[in-house]
Amino acid sequence: MDPELRREIILDNYNNPQHKGKGTSNYIKVNTNNSSCIDNIDLWVLFEDNIIKDIKFDGEACAISTASTSIMIKELIGKSLDEALRFIDSFEKMIDEEKYNPELLNEANVFDEIYKQANRKTCATLPYKGIIKAIEEYKKRR
Amino acid sequence: MNYKDDFPMLNTGIIYFDNGATTFKPNVVIDSMDEYYKEYSANAHRGDYDISLKVDVAYEKVRDKVKEFINAKRREEIIYTKGATEALNMIVEGFFANILEPGDEVLITNSEHASNILPWYKLAKNKGIDVNFIPLDETFHITLANVKKSITDKTKVISIAEITNVVGDARDIKEITEYAHSKGVFVVVDGAQSVAHKKTDVQATDIDFLAFSAHKMCGPTGIGILYGKKELLEELDPLYTGGGMNESFDSISEVYYKDLPLRLEAGTQNIAGIIGLGSAIDYLNSIGMDNIYYTEQQLSRYLIEQLSKIKHIDIINMEPDSGIVSFNVDGVFAQDVAVYLNKYNICVRAGNHCAKVLKNSIGVKNTVRVSLYFYNTKSEIDKLVELLSDRDKIMKEMI
Numbered sequence: 001m002d003p004e005l006r007r008e009i010i011l012d013n014y015n016n017p018q019h020k021g022k023g024t025s026n027y028i029k030v031n032t033n034n035s036s037c038i039d040n041i042d043l044w045v046l047f048e049d050n051i052i053k054d055i056k057f058d059g060e061a062c063a064i065s066t067a068s069t070s071i072m073i074k075e076l077i078g079k080s081l082d083e084a085l086r087f088i089d090s091f092e093k094m095i096d097e098e099k100y101n102p103e104l105l106n107e108a109n110v111f112d113e114i115y116k117q118a119n120r121k122t123c124a125t126l127p128y129k130g131i132i133k134a135i136e137e138y139k140k141r142r
Numbered sequence: 143m144n145y146k147d148d149f150p151m152l153n154t155g156i157i158y159f160d161n162g163a164t165t166f167k168p169n170v171v172i173d174s175m176d177e178y179y180k181e182y183s184a185n186a187h188r189g190d191y192d193i194s195l196k197v198d199v200a201y202e203k204v205r206d207k208v209k210e211f212i213n214a215k216r217r218e219e220i221i222y223t224k225g226a227t228e229a230l231n232m233i234v235e236g237f238f239a240n241i242l243e244p245g246d247e248v249l250i251t252n253s254e255h256a257s258n259i260l261p262w263y264k265l266a267k268n269k270g271i272d273v274n275f276i277p278l279d280e281t282f283h284i285t286l287a288n289v290k291k292s293i294t295d296k297t298k299v300i301s302i303a304e305i306t307n308v309v310g311d312a313r314d315i316k317e318i319t320e321y322a323h324s325k326g327v328f329v330v331v332d333g334a335q336s337v338a339h340k341k342t343d344v345q346a347t348d349i350d351f352l353a354f355s356a357h358k359m360c361g362p363t364g365i366g367i368l369y370g371k372k373e374l375l376e377e378l379d380p381l382y383t384g385g386g387m388n389e390s391f392d393s394i395s396e397v398y399y400k401d402l403p404l405r406l407e408a409g410t411q412n413i414a415g416i417i418g419l420g421s422a423i424d425y426l427n428s429i430g431m432d433n434i435y436y437t438e439q440q441l442s443r444y445l446i447e448q449l450s451k452i453k454h455i456d457i458i459n460m461e462p463d464s465g466i467v468s469f470n471v472d473g474v475f476a477q478d479v480a481v482y483l484n485k486y487n488i489c490v491r492a493g494n495h496c497a498k499v500l501k502n503s504i505g506v507k508n509t510v511r512v513s514l515y516f517y518n519t520k521s522e523i524d525k526l527v528e529l530l531s532d533r534d535k536i537m538k539e540m541i
C-alpha cells in the first residue's frame with residue numbers, strides 16, 4: 001500500500017474514530033489493555049442470532065490502537081460470527097507475518113507493515129484481543 | 143562538564159531522558175563489578191581464604207560508604223535489599239504489620255509510586271488499617287498545613303517520597319517529620335527519586351525509615367538500601383530466614399539470629415551489585431551532590447522555558463523542584479509522542495509512571511515525562527524542543 005495513503009487512513013481513523021461511545025445493557029462489555037503500555041479500551045458488542053449487530057468503543061489509546069479499533073469495528077459490524085472469526089484470524093496472521101488473505105481485510109490492510117515496529121504490534125492487535133473476549137463471552141451465554 | 147568519557151552509553155547517539163526509570167552506569171561502576179567477577183569472585187562471610195576475605199572487606203566497606211552518603215548514625219542501620227521496592231515491603235510487612243492495629247491510619251499522597259502504595263493497600267486488606275491521602279495543592283506540592291489537617295488521633299505513619307516521580311516536587315521532609323514526631327507519627331521516606339539527586343541526611347531530617355535503589359543513582363540494578371533507626375530495625379521481623387542471618391539453630395526452640403545488619407540479609411547477597419553501588423557513591427561524591435542538584439535544576443528550568451514557548455504543549459508541572467518535567471502535546475496521545483521521539487533516538491517515558499492514583503489529582507491519566515540527570519545537556523534539550531515544536535511533523539511521523 002502507498003505509505004501516504006496508509007498514513008492518511010490511520011490518521012483519519014484516529015482523529016475521527018467511528019463508533020465511539022458506550023453501549024447499553026444488552027451489549028456485552030469487555031475491557032482490553034496492554035500491560036506493557038498505556039492503551040486502555042472498553043468495547044461494547046451487540047450480538048443477535050450469531051450476527052454482530054453493533055460495536056461501540058471508549059477509552060484512551062494511541063493512534064495505532066485507536067485507528068485499529070475504529071477500522072475493526074467498521075469491518076465487523078454486520079458479519080456473522082464465522083465471518084468475524086475468519087477476519088480476525090487473517091488480521092492476526094498479517095501481524096505475525098504469516099500467510100494471510102489480504103482480500104478479507106479491506107481497510108485493515110493499512111497495518112500490513114506494522115510488524116516492522118515491534119513495539120506497535122500490540123497496539124494494532126489490542127481491539128482484536130477484546131473482540132475475541134466478547135465473542136467467547138457470547139458463546140458462553142448462548 | 144562533559145561526561146562522555148565516563149559513560150559508555152553517552153557515546154551511543156542516544157539522547158536519554160528517562161533517568162527517573164533508571165540511570166546510565168559510568169565505567170568506574172562497570173569496571174568494579176567486572177573486577178569482582180574476574181579477580182576475587184567468592185562469597186562473603188564464609189571463607190577462610192584471601193579472596194573471600196577481600197569480599198568481606200568490600201561488602202562491609204560499601205556499608206560504610208552508604209552510611210556516610212546518607213549521614214546515618216550507625217553502620218547497622220544500613221541494610222542491603224534488592225531495591226527500593228523490597229525495602230518498602232520490608233518496612234511495611236516486617237515492621238508496621240506487627241505494630242499497627244485495625245483502624246490505625248497511614249497517610250500517603252496521590253503522587254506516590256506503586257511501590258509506596260500497594261504494600262500499604264495490602265496491609266489495609268489484611269489488617270484493616272486505613273490508608274488516607276494528604277491533599278496536594280494546585281502545584282501538586284504537600285504543604286505543612288495540609289499535613290497538619292490530615293493527621294488524626296488514628297494516624298500512625300506518614301509514608302511519602304521525598305521527590306515524586308511524576309511531577310518532580312520535593313517535599314520538606316525535615317519540617318514534616320518534626321511535626322509528625324510531635325504527634326507520635328512515624329515517617330517513612332521513599333528516596334528512590336531523591337537520594338540520587340540531592341544530599342540526603344537522615345539525621346538532620348530525623349526520619350524513621352528510608353528506601354532507595356542503586357540503579358537510579360548510576361549504580362547497578364538489583365541492589366538497594368533499607369535505612370532504619372537502629373531501635374526500629376531491631377523490631378523489624380526478617381521476611382526471609384536462612385543462611386547468613388542465623389547464629390545457631392540446634393532445635394526449633396533454639397534458633398538464634400545474628401545482630402543487625404546481617405539479621406536482615408538472609409542468603410547470598412548481590413555482591414557484585416553492592417560493590418557497584420560503592421563505586422557509584424564514590425562517583426557521585428566526586429561530582430558533588432550539591433552540584434548535581436544545581437545542574438539538574440538549571441536544566442529543568444531551561445527545558446520548561448523552552449517548552450513554554452510552544453503553543454501546543456501543555457506542561458503539567460511548571461515548578462518542578464527536580465529534573466522531572468511532565469507534559470502533553472495537544473491532541474496527541476502521550477505514547478505517540480514517545481514513539482515519534484524514539485525515531486530520533488530520544489528516550490522519554492509515556493504513561494502514568496506507576497503513579498496510577500495521580501490521575502485523581504492532575505486530571506490527566508497519561509503524560510510524556512522527561513527526567514533529567516546531571517549528564518544531560520542543553521543541546522540535547524534543544525534537539526528535543528526542536529522536534530516538539532512542529533506539531534504537523536509529529537502527527538505525520540508518529541505512526
Ligand SMILES: Cc1ncc(COP(=O)(O)O)c(C=O)c1O
Binds near residue numbers: 163228257
Ligand atoms: C518514587 C519511586 N519509588 C519507588 C520506586 C521503585 O524503585 P525500584 O523499582 O528500583 O524498586 C521508583 C522507581 O521507579 C520510584 O520512582
